[in-house]
Amino acid sequence: MVYLNVAISLLAKTNRAIQKAGRSVAWILVAAMVLTILLQVFCRYVLNNALPWPEEVARAFMIWMMALVAGEAYREGSFVAIDLLHSALPERVAAFLKLTLLLIATLVLYQLFTLGLEFFQRGFRTRAASFQLSRAWIYLAMPVCFGTMLLVNIELVLDEMKLLFSAKNGQSSELNTGENNEC
Amino acid sequence: MLILFLPLFLIFLLLGMPVFFAMLAAPSFMLVSEGMDRDLPLLFRNIYNGIDSFPLMAIPFFMLAGELMNRGGITLSLVNFSQSFIGHVRGGLAHVNVMSSMLFAGMSGSAVADTSAIGSMMIPAMEKNGYSRKFAAAITAASSVIGPIIPPSGIMIIYAYTMEVSVAALFAAGVIPGLLVGLGLMAMISLMAKRYDFPVASPKQTWKQRAKAGKSAALPLFTPIIILGGILGGIFTPTEASAVAVGYALIISIFVLKTIKISELPEILNRSAKGSAVVLLLVGAAIAFKTVVSLSHSAEQLATWVLSISDNPLILLFLINILLFIIGMFLDAGPAIIILGPILAPVFINIGVDPIHFAIIMSVNLTVGLATPPMGLVLFVASSVSGVKVESIAKAILPFLAVEILVIFLITFFPVLSMSVPRWLGLA
Numbered sequence: 001m002v003y004l005n006v007a008i009s010l011l012a013k014t015n016r017a018i019q020k021a022g023r024s025v026a027w028i029l030v031a032a033m034v035l036t037i038l039l040q041v042f043c044r045y046v047l048n049n050a051l052p053w054p055e056e057v058a059r060a061f062m063i064w065m066m067a068l069v070a071g072e073a074y075r076e077g078s079f080v081a082i083d084l085l086h087s088a089l090p091e092r093v094a095a096f097l098k099l100t101l102l103l104i105a106t107l108v109l110y111q112l113f114t115l116g117l118e119f120f121q122r123g124f125r126t127r128a129a130s131f132q133l134s135r136a137w138i139y140l141a142m143p144v145c146f147g148t149m150l151l152v153n154i155e156l157v158l159d160e161m162k163l164l165f166s167a168k169n170g171q172s173s174e175l176n177t178g179e180n181n182e183c
Numbered sequence: 184m185l186i187l188f189l190p191l192f193l194i195f196l197l198l199g200m201p202v203f204f205a206m207l208a209a210p211s212f213m214l215v216s217e218g219m220d221r222d223l224p225l226l227f228r229n230i231y232n233g234i235d236s237f238p239l240m241a242i243p244f245f246m247l248a249g250e251l252m253n254r255g256g257i258t259l260s261l262v263n264f265s266q267s268f269i270g271h272v273r274g275g276l277a278h279v280n281v282m283s284s285m286l287f288a289g290m291s292g293s294a295v296a297d298t299s300a301i302g303s304m305m306i307p308a309m310e311k312n313g314y315s316r317k318f319a320a321a322i323t324a325a326s327s328v329i330g331p332i333i334p335p336s337g338i339m340i341i342y343a344y345t346m347e348v349s350v351a352a353l354f355a356a357g358v359i360p361g362l363l364v365g366l367g368l369m370a371m372i373s374l375m376a377k378r379y380d381f382p383v384a385s386p387k388q389t390w391k392q393r394a395k396a397g398k399s400a401a402l403p404l405f406t407p408i409i410i411l412g413g414i415l416g417g418i419f420t421p422t423e424a425s426a427v428a429v430g431y432a433l434i435i436s437i438f439v440l441k442t443i444k445i446s447e448l449p450e451i452l453n454r455s456a457k458g459s460a461v462v463l464l465l466v467g468a469a470i471a472f473k474t475v476v477s478l479s480h481s482a483e484q485l486a487t488w489v490l491s492i493s494d495n496p497l498i499l500l501f502l503i504n505i506l507l508f509i510i511g512m513f514l515d516a517g518p519a520i521i522i523l524g525p526i527l528a529p530v531f532i533n534i535g536v537d538p539i540h541f542a543i544i545m546s547v548n549l550t551v552g553l554a555t556p557p558m559g560l561v562l563f564v565a566s567s568v569s570g571v572k573v574e575s576i577a578k579a580i581l582p583f584l585a586v587e588i589l590v591i592f593l594i595t596f597f598p599v600l601s602m603s604v605p606r607w608l609g610l611a
Contacts (some may be wrong), residue, residue, distance in 0.1 A: 017202050030243065037240070037426035041419070051245060055237050062240055066460040073457045079201035080465075082558065086199050104195075105204045111211065115227040141579035142231055145464075 011155040022068035029065040055132035067141035071148030099160040109150040116143035184365035185479035188213040195611030202518040206468040210475035233470030243426030243459035249291035254298040255436025256405035274376030284326035285365040288333035289407030297327035313382040320569035325583035333361030354609035356601040367586040404531035469521035486530040511552015541602040
């Protein structure tokens with residue numbers, strides 16, 4: 001249990017730091033996306049001279065924007081799910097079901113993360129169509145996205161395990177949910 | 184037996200797995216168990232290709248424009264403008280609520296934004312005017328579904344992208360159904376106003392006073408003209424129009440109305456980044472899911488099964504509306520479109536339903552589902568804005584839901600209602 005608590009608090013700290021860093025860049029990327037597209041509109045309609053690069057650059061900004069905040073969105077529970085069943089089941093069964101679903105999500109995210117890394121490595125063979133940069137640096141957003149989500153997911157798995165353990169040991173699960181929310 | 188990914192996907196969903204994971208876990212498990220591991224990278228590549236899209240960029244931009252408009256205090260000017268026209272009739276503020284939603288719908292593409300923007304202002308005002316709080320919350324929730332029906336619309340952008348139809352055509356097709364929902368709700372309010380003796384909001388305004396209210400609402404009201412005029416007139420792509428809407432909203436709220444400080448921008452931009460990250464990942468997963476739908480030939484098998492029930496498109500459309508309505512009770516419109524679009528649309532297009540017509544039926548039906556219990560997202564937002572329990576709002580909303588169901592069937596059986604504007608503009 002002690003190890004579990006240490007692991008959870010370490011992971012929570014790491015995840016918070018990653019999310020803070022992500023937030024501090026993501027808003028700049030959104031602003032850059034808007035400015036890039038406005039520049040495209042200006043050049044096309046006002047100067048009558050369409051630029052070749054804004055679309056591709058804005059798309060790259062968007063993918064990185066998504067990658068940098070996806071972990072936080074996942075941690076805040078913004079991923080839609082039908083969780084009617086969880087409230088209908090007995091607490092222990094619901095916790096066990098949640099843990100199973102989280103473990104499946106771990107598998108999916110791990111798979112996506114490793115495929116993302118391969119994708120990143122292969123990206124060095126191609127260049128962006130409209131600017132001088134290897135595509136790998138755009139593709140890198142995908143393993144970053146799934147990697148940060150994986151870290152959040154592991155934290156959620158450990159949280160759920162802690163909840164199950166403490167329920168087994170007869171401790172009040174309410175107390176643990178409280179702690180859970182704090183991290 | 185790759186097709187088994189569909190029931191597996193359903194089981195995952197019902198057990199409470201987030202839609203994003205269910206859409207990837209079910210096909211992956213089946214691919215691995217069928218020894219088709221080499222298709223896993225294809226699945227991944229399609230997630231990336233799904234997200235790396237210029238049309239999809241309109242989603243973060245419209246979200247951001249709505250957020251800026253809402254924070255920038257434009258809701259107040261829209262409400263005042265509506266009130267100057269219809270505040271004097273019986274049930275005035277209820278009518279104002281619906282009319283403001285219709286105007287707001289021309290700038291925002293989201294029912295949730297509409298509920299929180301209009302609700303936080305109108306619910307207290309309606310209560311002060313003598314309405315019950317639960318009625319005020321119910322009409323706010325019911326009218327906010329107009330948000331994604333009148334363009335712009337986040338749901339339609341998602342549909343257009345996953346199903347490869349024209350966003351402009353879909354936007355054009357949503358205009359009349361959106362107005363029908365609004366006018367239908369106002370008709371219901373008029374009926375109820377006589378029976379329950381609803382209050383009048385304000386004395387009748389002179390045209391001079393109306394012009395004054397119009398002047399102060401002119402800047403925000405210009406937004407739908409830029410967006411719709413630009414897209415439907417073929418001047419801008421929807422993504423460009425959405426970026427222009429963001430630029431316009433920024434200028435109005437920071438420099439003209441001075442209601443947003445530059446220091447607040449990072450938080451506002453981050454909120455729209457997070458909101459759109461979830462949608463982008465969902466769309467990416469949907470494109471991957473769609474690949475497996477075609478690999479497994481499940482749409483064809485489903486089509487054979489559907490056609491064994493009946494080959495009359497009218498009967499099938501009736502049945503599909505019931506199915507969509509039930510699904511809409513449990514699932515948000517975006518994910519429902521992402522999951523069901525690739526499976527259902529080909530079946531109906533094959534039996535002769537116009538792709539744009541089917542898209543509108545699906546979008547409007549699932550959007551109304553946002554305001555239906557037990558899992559209507561808009562009901563939860565209306566409840567948190569008003570402090571009224573979801574169950575109470577769910578009861579009070581029933582007469583308005585009846586109107587919306589009527590509109591769903593009208594647009595289903597009279598394709599002209601959705602098809603006339605896109606045809607007139609040469610988009611369909």
